[in-house]
Amino acid sequence: MRRLHAALAVLLAGSMLSLPGSAxxxxxxxxxxxFGAKSGVVRVFGINSEAAMKAAAxxxxxxxxxxxxxxxxxxxxxxxxxxxxxxxxxxxVVRRIASTDxxxxxxxxxxxxxxxxxGILQKKVGDASDSGLQFPIIADVAAKGGLAKISEWAFRxxxxxxxxxKSLIAWVKKEHPDLKTMYGGVEKDFAHSNATYGVxxxxxxxxxxxxxxxxxxxLNDTTFSTQVRDMKRANADIVAISAHPFTTCGVLKEMxxxxxxxxxxxxxxxxxxxxxxxxxxxxxxxxxxxxxFAPVTPEAKLAAEQVAKxxxxxxxxxxxxxxxxxILKDVIESQxxxxxxxxxxxxxxxxxxGLAALKETKGLxxxxxxxxxxxxxxxxxxxxxKDGSWQVLHKPTL
Amino acid sequence: xxxxxxxxxxxxxxxLLGLSAYCVLLTGQVSLAQAGFFAIxxxxxxxxxxxxxxxxxxxxxxxxxxxxxxxxxxxxxxxRVKGLMLVVATVAFGEAVRLFFFNFxxxxxxxxxxxxxxxxxxxxxxxxxxxxGWSTLDVALFIWTVVALVMAGLWxxxxxxxxxxxxxxxxxxxxxxxxxxxxxxxxxxxMTVGGFIAGIGGGIFAHYTTHIEHAQFGVVLATFAIAYPIxxxxxxxxxxxxxxxxxxxxxxxxxxxxxxxRNLLFGGLIVLxxxxxxxxxxxxxxxxxxxxxxxxxxxxxxx
Numbered sequence: 001m002r003r004l005h006a007a008l009a010v011l012l013a014g015s016m017l018s019l020p021g022s023a024x025x026x027x028x029x030x031x032x033x034x035f036g037a038k039s040g041v042v043r044v045f046g047i048n049s050e051a052a053m054k055a056a057a058x059x060x061x062x063x064x065x066x067x068x069x070x071x072x073x074x075x076x077x078x079x080x081x082x083x084x085x086x087x088x089x090x091x092x093v094v095r096r097i098a099s100t101d102x103x104x105x106x107x108x109x110x111x112x113x114x115x116x117x118x119g120i121l122q123k124k125v126g127d128a129s130d131s132g133l134q135f136p137i138i139a140d141v142a143a144k145g146g147l148a149k150i151s152e153w154a155f156r157x158x159x160x161x162x163x164x165x166k167s168l169i170a171w172v173k174k175e176h177p178d179l180k181t182m183y184g185g186v187e188k189d190f191a192h193s194n195a196t197y198g199v200x201x202x203x204x205x206x207x208x209x210x211x212x213x214x215x216x217x218x219l220n221d222t223t224f225s226t227q228v229r230d231m232k233r234a235n236a237d238i239v240a241i242s243a244h245p246f247t248t249c250g251v252l253k254e255m256x257x258x259x260x261x262x263x264x265x266x267x268x269x270x271x272x273x274x275x276x277x278x279x280x281x282x283x284x285x286x287x288x289x290x291x292x293f294a295p296v297t298p299e300a301k302l303a304a305e306q307v308a309k310x311x312x313x314x315x316x317x318x319x320x321x322x323x324x325x326x327i328l329k330d331v332i333e334s335q336x337x338x339x340x341x342x343x344x345x346x347x348x349x350x351x352x353x354g355l356a357a358l359k360e361t362k363g364l365x366x367x368x369x370x371x372x373x374x375x376x377x378x379x380x381x382x383x384x385x386k387d388g389s390w391q392v393l394h395k396p397t398l
Numbered sequence: 399x400x401x402x403x404x405x406x407x408x409x410x411x412x413x414l415l416g417l418s419a420y421c422v423l424l425t426g427q428v429s430l431a432q433a434g435f436f437a438i439x440x441x442x443x444x445x446x447x448x449x450x451x452x453x454x455x456x457x458x459x460x461x462x463x464x465x466x467x468x469x470x471x472x473x474x475x476x477x478r479v480k481g482l483m484l485v486v487a488t489v490a491f492g493e494a495v496r497l498f499f500f501n502f503x504x505x506x507x508x509x510x511x512x513x514x515x516x517x518x519x520x521x522x523x524x525x526x527x528x529x530x531g532w533s534t535l536d537v538a539l540f541i542w543t544v545v546a547l548v549m550a551g552l553w554x555x556x557x558x559x560x561x562x563x564x565x566x567x568x569x570x571x572x573x574x575x576x577x578x579x580x581x582x583x584x585x586x587x588x589m590t591v592g593g594f595i596a597g598i599g600g601g602i603f604a605h606y607t608t609h610i611e612h613a614q615f616g617v618v619l620a621t622f623a624i625a626y627p628i629x630x631x632x633x634x635x636x637x638x639x640x641x642x643x644x645x646x647x648x649x650x651x652x653x654x655x656x657x658x659x660r661n662l663l664f665g666g667l668i669v670l671x672x673x674x675x676x677x678x679x680x681x682x683x684x685x686x687x688x689x690x691x692x693x694x695x696x697x698x699x700x701x
Contacts, residue, residue, distance in 0.1 A: 039661050081654060087607050087614065088408055092651060099401040112611055115522050119608025122528065132528035189613055194518045
């Protein structure tokens with residue numbers, strides 16, 4: 001028996017000695033859960049967001065991780081849940097995340113999911129009569145304008161498409177004064193595409209362009225001959241397509257088949273992605289799109305490389321997810337978030353307050369402004385498809 | 399806990415949707431119009447609580463009556479056709495309703511906000527539950543009270559002469575007609591009751607999701623509506639409930655941890671369930687066995 005005790009003592013001492021002093025305290029992990037569409041037509045957005053969040057977490061962890069409120073160091077871990085771009089599932093996913101120790105969630109992909117999700121959150125902070133969920137959510141992809149207004153617990157790091165298209169249309173008018181007419185195409189059943197087409201059309205009319213008509217199709221459509229025939233009949237100088245890569249490519253291919261060659265093509269922000277080039281690089285040649293991401297700065301180049309390592313592609317949406325992880329790190333440190341099971345609600349309140357207090361954040365293209373209604377004012381530029389890649393066409397002075 | 403209560407809410411609303419199709423299926427008709435009635439209920443109830451500031455229960459009652467009335471009106475022409483033609487007719491109706499709401503805009507100014515349905519962008523801010531301080535538990539209890547009432551009503555219907563008439567029409571129309579049953583009246587009544595229940599379900603759905611839009615009420619939802627009673631079995635109302643738990647609780651939520659594999663398994667498990675239990679998860683045989691198991695010994699011995 002004495003021998004057994006001695007052996008145990010030796011083993012224990014050995015194991016203690018083998019640990020470096022700093023590791024005697026257990027290394028802590030802060031799990032950040034993202035959610036979005038990883039199935040269906042828009043699944044690529046979820047895949048890219050997950051890769052971007054993991055890439056950013058890897059970057060942060062490799063530089064020492066995050067410092068929590070009690071001074072301990074922690075590493076980020078990323079989990080990502082699929083909501084299938086379905087509002088009911090989105091609500092369920094967020095309730096699932098909120099039932100854990102999480103103090104923030106990142107997502108969703110689809111604006112229709114964000115509409116519902118932000119609706120179940122408490123509208124005004126501190127309103128005791130409102131039983132909405134008190135849990136901060138920061139959106140990376142859901143791009144329909146003004147969504148964060150729905151709740152004071154909702155935040156977004158997505159660009160203002162209103163500003164982007166206002167600027168782009170003004171630039172087009174200045175650079176191409178000969179172009180007088182525009183024809184629109186819209187993926188009518190997708191909230192983001194539909195809302196953004198309203199912006200494009202409004203800005204075009206405001207800038208004095210004559211809008212000759214609009215063709216409509218649905219997100220799951222695969223044939224576009226009727227819509228393109230109408231487009232051909234209108235014979236407009238500019239064709240503006242407010243649709244995601246899948247139907248944008250379908251329309252562009254049909255335009256090529258029917259010989260529709262406008263003098264200028266404008267696309268939706270979400271289509272300035274690798275999917276468009278993979279699907280129809282030849283037909284997309286020349287299309288101009290405003291975007292809040294291009295690998296034009298050292299930070300953006302690094303982010304693009306890191307995201308690729310995690311099996312994703314950096315575009316304006318996944319770049320936002322990448323940036324969010326750095327924003328969360330800053331807020332955790334500035335608000336002294338503890339990330340302990342007994343401080344969950346306090347941490348959520350601190351996270352919300354910290355996000356709301358931000359006036360600007362560091363973005364991959366430069367400084368990102370924050371508005372009082374919890375939206376981002378992101379730097380942007382115009383890219384065009386050229387020789388099978390996205391190339392910077394113009395960088396507006398903001 | 400909130401997560402499970404939220405899941406219970408979802409299961410409750412989908413049970414109502416399934417029960418709306420159950421009524422119609424009892425008469426042997428396959429209707430894919432339930433998503434349309436569900437949509438009508440959602441929009442009507444949402445408009446009444448958000449724009450007219452009505453309390454929830456009267457809003458749900460009106461939503462149910464409007465959906466039921468539309469179902470009755472649709473029932474007359476639609477039920478003149480049978481089988482696959484009825485499926486096509488009801489899909490067409492469901493799509494017509496969806497496209498109506500796709501184009502329907504009716505907004506009012508409330509301070510800086512515009513409230514009300516806004517075409518393809520949907521109808522946001524249907525926040526009756528949080529605005530009135532309802533906790534997740536309150537909402538779950540409310541939904542399940544409604545589900546229990548509807549199930550009790552259908553159970554009674556099923557065990558009354560009316561239920562026998564519905565099933566008689568479902569089993570053999572010709573035989574039912576030959577004993578003097580008015581087939582059209584029975585089918586339209588079943589459709590109306592189904593529309594009424596779908597209207598209640600849709601109204602509650604709008605309020606727990608807080609935002610509705612046309613895309614939520616498409617063919618996929620219509621397929622789910624008939625899948626619940628078919629998968630669950632038509633022997634009694636509990637089959638639909640069991641199927642809603644199986645699909646929403648297990649296949650959708652329970653398998654979420656499987657990531658991308660979940661969608662593959664989803665279809666596979668439904669096919670498997672239908673092969674293993676071709677008459678439904680809770681068929682007549684299982685119901686009899688359960689009754690024997692839980693019945694008092696005296697009753698079992700026939701005393």
